[in-house]
Amino acid sequence: MTAGFIFAQFLTGLSSASSLFLVASGLSLIFGVTRIVNFAHGSFYMLGAYLAYHLIEWLPTGILPFWGSVICAALIVGVVGVIVEVVILRRIYHAPELFQLVATFGIVLVMQDAIFALFGGEDKFGSRAPGLNGVVRIFDEPIPQYDLALIALGPVVLISVWLLLNKTRWGTLVRAATQDRDMVAALGVNQAWLFTSVFFLGSALAGLGGAVQVPRESINLLMDLSIIAEAFVVVVIGGMGSIVGAFLAAVLIGELNAFGILIMPQITIVLAFLVMAVVLIVRPWGLLGKPDAIQHAGDQIDMPLREASLPGKLVGLLVIAALVAVPYVLDDFGIVLATDIIIFALFAASLHFLMGNSGMVSFGHAAYFALGAYASALVFRHLGGSMELALLIGPIAAVVGALVFGWFCVRLSGVYLAMLTLAAAQIIWSITYSWGDVTGGDDGMLGIWPSEWARSKPVFYYLTLVLCGGGVLILRKITHAPFGYVLRGGRDSSVRTESIGIHLLRHRHFGFAVAGLFAGIAGSIYVFSKGSIFPDEAAIPRSIDGLVMVLLGGVHTLAGPLVGAGVFRLLEDWISRLDFWRAILGTIIIVLVVVAPQGIAGFFHTLAIRFGLAKGRESL
Amino acid sequence: MLELNSVNAGYGKARILNQLSLTVERGKVVALLGRNGAGKSTTMKTVIGLLPVTSGQVTFQGEDITRYPCHRTAQLGMGYVPEDRRVFPDLTVDENLEVGRQPPRDARPPWTPAQLFELFPNLLERRHNQGKQLSGGEQQMLTIARTLMGNPQLILLDEPSEGLAPRIVEQMADTIIKLKESGMTILLSEQNLHFARLVADQAYVIEKGSVRFSGSITELDSKPEVLATYLAV
Ligand SMILES: Nc1ncnc2c1ncn2[C@@H]1O[C@H](COP(=O)(O)OP(=O)(O)O)[C@@H](O)[C@H]1O
Ligand SMILES: [Mg+2]
Numbered sequence: 121m122t123a124g125f126i127f128a129q130f131l132t133g134l135s136s137a138s139s140l141f142l143v144a145s146g147l148s149l150i151f152g153v154t155r156i157v158n159f160a161h162g163s164f165y166m167l168g169a170y171l172a173y174h175l176i177e178w179l180p181t182g183i184l185p186f187w188g189s190v191i192c193a194a195l196i197v198g199v200v201g202v203i204v205e206v207v208i209l210r211r212i213y214h215a216p217e218l219f220q221l222v223a224t225f226g227i228v229l230v231m232q233d234a235i236f237a238l239f240g241g242e243d244k245f246g247s248r249a250p251g252l253n254g255v256v257r258i259f260d261e262p263i264p265q266y267d268l269a270l271i272a273l274g275p276v277v278l279i280s281v282w283l284l285l286n287k288t289r290w291g292t293l294v295r296a297a298t299q300d301r302d303m304v305a306a307l308g309v310n311q312a313w314l315f316t317s318v319f320f321l322g323s324a325l326a327g328l329g330g331a332v333q334v335p336r337e338s339i340n341l342l343m344d345l346s347i348i349a350e351a352f353v354v355v356v357i358g359g360m361g362s363i364v365g366a367f368l369a370a371v372l373i374g375e376l377n378a379f380g381i382l383i384m385p386q387i388t389i390v391l392a393f394l395v396m397a398v399v400l401i402v403r404p405w406g407l408l409g410k411p412d413a414i415q416h417a418g419d420q421i422d423m424p425l426r427e428a429s430l431p432g433k434l435v436g437l438l439v440i441a442a443l444v445a446v447p448y449v450l451d452d453f454g455i456v457l458a459t460d461i462i463i464f465a466l467f468a469a470s471l472h473f474l475m476g477n478s479g480m481v482s483f484g485h486a487a488y489f490a491l492g493a494y495a496s497a498l499v500f501r502h503l504g505g506s507m508e509l510a511l512l513i514g515p516i517a518a519v520v521g522a523l524v525f526g527w528f529c530v531r532l533s534g535v536y537l538a539m540l541t542l543a544a545a546q547i548i549w550s551i552t553y554s555w556g557d558v559t560g561g562d563d564g565m566l567g568i569w570p571s572e573w574a575r576s577k578p579v580f581y582y583l584t585l586v587l588c589g590g591g592v593l594i595l596r597k598i599t600h601a602p603f604g605y606v607l608r609g610g611r612d613s614s615v616r617t618e619s620i621g622i623h624l625l626r627h628r629h630f631g632f633a634v635a636g637l638f639a640g641i642a643g644s645i646y647v648f649s650k651g652s653i654f655p656d657e658a659a660i661p662r663s664i665d666g667l668v669m670v671l672l673g674g675v676h677t678l679a680g681p682l683v684g685a686g687v688f689r690l691l692e693d694w695i696s697r698l699d700f701w702r703a704i705l706g707t708i709i710i711v712l713v714v715v716a717p718q719g720i721a722g723f724f725h726t727l728a729i730r731f732g733l734a735k736g737r738e739s740l
Numbered sequence: 741m742l743e744l745n746s747v748n749a750g751y752g753k754a755r756i757l758n759q760l761s762l763t764v765e766r767g768k769v770v771a772l773l774g775r776n777g778a779g780k781s782t783t784m785k786t787v788i789g790l791l792p793v794t795s796g797q798v799t800f801q802g803e804d805i806t807r808y809p810c811h812r813t814a815q816l817g818m819g820y821v822p823e824d825r826r827v828f829p830d831l832t833v834d835e836n837l838e839v840g841r842q843p844p845r846d847a848r849p850p851w852t853p854a855q856l857f858e859l860f861p862n863l864l865e866r867r868h869n870q871g872k873q874l875s876g877g878e879q880q881m882l883t884i885a886r887t888l889m890g891n892p893q894l895i896l897l898d899e900p901s902e903g904l905a906p907r908i909v910e911q912m913a914d915t916i917i918k919l920k921e922s923g924m925t926i927l928l929s930e931q932n933l934h935f936a937r938l939v940a941d942q943a944y945v946i947e948k949g950s951v952r953f954s955g956s957i958t959e960l961d962s963k964p965e966v967l968a969t970y971l972a973v
Contacts, residue, residue, distance in 0.1 A: 289838060289841075292835050295835075296831060296839040299828045299830060299831070300828060302790055303822070304839060305789075305790075305809070305810040305811045306788050306789075306820045306822070307814060307839055307842075307886065307887070308811050308815045308840075308842045309811055310811045
């Protein structure tokens, strides 16, 4: 490696940092003011790229049409952002983080299908930027002119946004709203417009970030989630709400990628997440972030949790009886679906245990599901094809993973904790995805079938019912045990990182491991029910599935995960046969969050309380 | 100028204000007295619109503002100075004032930072400091100055004397009297009866979110039983 080559690599890092910074700065700005962690931000980036690509193709070639298209694309994305804000997000500013997150993920799904419908599904390759299609020789290394232009663009945008924020009345209002929204309103400022304008700018920046990538990268429908994970990392490392921090972090990540790719191409994303974990441990609010002064308005106090009453227990027995009867009343197809539902009920219950009991919202619970699944598959493949051994080792691997990641995560709270859990899941995902020799990479691992005795559908169903249904029951027992009370106590007494005592920290860590264990059990069974495993099981959408199930069922209802998993799987099964099922699912999620935030089970439970059939929060 | 008619309000399901009625006339300084937890701050927040009114009516300058969002009430000419001195901690004094700036609502010339620095000389030399770097007294002055930048016709002042050194309290009383002389209408909440006596024309004494006494300050002084029961004097 010559010095010239290293410098060239350094410049490549800087140029990719620019686009990343554009996206991250928008995300950070929006979070700073609205406190919404916007998953859909990646979709705005993707939309920007598609729009710019088509505008450039459509207009005559030339410098002016090229940059005109880029700017138009950014502005259109800004307008789309405004529509999203006004129609959806404005209604959920006061909802708990989980609801906001899930709603923005609903937007991701809708946007994926909308972009697919508008622009088609094939990858697109943009032409070089007119006027910047040559290379410059620096230290004898060829550097694309366009990269140099991007390197300049980053600081230009940074300075413009900084000036806008620090030297205009609008910027002063925005910064004031970041610190104390209500006070800004009490001084006569219409926050709604302020928020909308911030959304416009933030979305337009994401669109710009996507648009300038057109000459550099292929445009495809996976851009949204791949950039959002990276943008989250940048924003968290930089400090949520800090534009300068986002710039520093983008450069850091850009360089890490540029040089990481030389050393170990597969692990650059892992490196990025490791850096994030280290930064968060040293500086819990990122490089330039500030402690979160505003307590979240959305967290409601819930009713005390009670043991099930007699009617509740009867209903519980009926449910168990119905579950036992499944193989006698349903055909094979129905049994497979029921198996699936029970597996996901345990997955959702373990996530619910984490969130509902200890107030730790995890954006990456799929990590432990996938850990259990992959460990089982590997044991099965390499240790003589024993399902029994695999079912034992899988959950152990998940617990170990949960103990390791949990050690970092439980020290944080709120959004930062959620981000770190997401990072952990992305690490697992990228290992399963990139370590092809061991995990099969994208092709997954196939042929993981149950032992002879458990191969018939009904027997496997009962095995699932015993392990996963039993898991749900054990989780409920733990919830009612003193340990569960300690966790809830910690959750309710406004969890601040500094104030978490060692005692509570240990409980949270243990709680995290318990949640990981049961997710791992679900994952282990899952491999054998499908006979295969793919990296998708660790990816963001799987984690969100879990959140949606919990949400569908109602965060504050113990029966929630069961109902949620059932409804979600049936829904998925039904709509995944339709065209545009993503858009349909996304719309359902959004409507649910906006209209019935207490979830389906919670909704019926409220009804039951009203009609005197239940008291307080029971564990049906 | 301001009228509350049988107002009920509170936080979520907790009802704090209970059939509260009161009137503030133009050009007057009215004191809202009551013990800690009596509902003074809740009244202020309800009037400005930070808390929703569950029943009853609030009118301001003849306009029914019961359902108005906070910023709309403020734009009508109502200023609010919260009790916990909510300056914007990362904004400088100048920037804090800028956030409060609103166009004038009547023929009177609008407040400028220069005039406000005359009224609060301490703030002048601190104008480039951030809100969090100010002392408690300076923060209190800044919140009042910031509200004045909105050229309000009525100011809700929530416990302006709370936690301030005696010297600063006197300065604060002087300022309020100056404002009153300039024609400002003020509703101020207090636990400090001495301070209220210095500045107020009229008083309401509240307890558990309901009015227990209303009248002039002199009338209040002639009712030791009211003072003893509701103010622990
Ligand atoms: N944010 C809040 N949520 C719930 N109850 C509150 C809140 N703030 C105040 N209260 C309750 O409202 C009552 C009145 O409080 P407040 O109006 O602040 O009294 P004061 O200003 O007269 O001291 C008290 O009982 C207090 O506990
Ligand atoms: Mg008070």
